[in-house]
Amino acid sequence: IPQAAPGFKSGFIAIIGRPNVGKSTLMNQLVGQKIAITSPIAQTTRNRLRGILTTEAAQIIFVDTPGIHKPHHQLGKVIVKNARIAIDSVDLLLFIVDGSVPAGGGDRFIVDLLTKTETPIILGINKSDEQPEKHQAIDDSYQQLVGQHNWQITKFSALTGDGLTELQELLVNQLEPGPYYYPPDLVTDQPERFIMGELIREQILLLTREEIPHSVAITIDRVEEEPKITRILATINIERDSQKGILIGKGGSMLKTIGSAARQQIQKLIAGHVYLELFVKVLPKWRQSRLSLDELGYRV
Ligand code: GDP
Ligand code: K
Ligand code: MG
Helix, strand or coil, X not given: XXXXXXXXXXXXXXXXXXXXXXXXXXXXXXXXXXXXXXXXXXXXXXCCEEEEEECCCEEEEEEECCCCCCCCCHHHHHHHHHHHHHHHHCCEEEEEEECCCCCCHHHHHHHHHHCCCCCCEEEEEECHHHCCCCHHHHHXXXXXXXXXXXXXXXXXXXXXXXXXXXXXXHHHHHCCECCCCCCCCCCECCCHHHHHHHHHHHHHHHHCCCCCHHHCEEEEEEEEECCCCEEEXXXXXXXXXXXXXXXXXXXXXXXXXXXXXXXXXXXXXXXXXXXXXXXXXXXXXXXXXXXXXXXCCCCC
């Protein structure tokens, strides 16, 4: 790790907000690589993930958090607890809202959580590309959401990249001088195996029915690097026998589609050829069990 020159800035920024506002999409765009999976489904992100952006002037460590919402089961409680830890342990909070719709109850729930923190806050209005005619009314609703707080407000599209240069400047301005926390070429603190598992889970979220997504957990059983190909064996853990049929599909067609799409994503990640073999295993009620959550890599 290099020695930071005088005036070099660094710090940790948590990206928070309700589910589906584009937190993970934003982090991927800012660090320039897909390290957090994204989908239109709430609770796509389960762990706190770090994405690292290093420029000449600064190193920003983004902490992507699962969306904050009222917890319904054990995994939900873990997610909200982790979000609270993130809020108080970082240098700056980037509170993301969905600019294609007005402020709602989900956003106000988070504002209430934030009134107790001393961490400085920037409100980022995302999805500016999708803003309909009524955008003034939408902007006003977020202005009202901020209320008396002295939070800076900025608008952008994580999808198109519009407004992200300005956002990045704003973030760097808020940081204090500091050291390199990570080597300049590192973009995430997550092991490659974890991201591989996430890329498989992403395809399941995108391709299967509603009832599957929240009860799936991936384990990477083996990674064999050969000169021309990397062989990966992975298990898809589900909760019920009935889900097995959906995941495997007619004549194995669904599993094949998932495997082929995930393989392409993993090839991008490791920049090499991949052979991916998927297994499906029923592991009842893993979501309710703290032990299983821990074993599967979710911090409890
Ligand atoms: P998260 O739950 O907050 O992490 O949200 P994701 O990053 O998973 O994104 C949720 C959905 O919103 C995905 O379908 C994204 O493609 C979409 N999305 C994210 N950012 C933008 C944006 O700037 N514009 C538009 N139109 N869609 C976006
Ligand atoms: K999502
Ligand atoms: Mg996310």
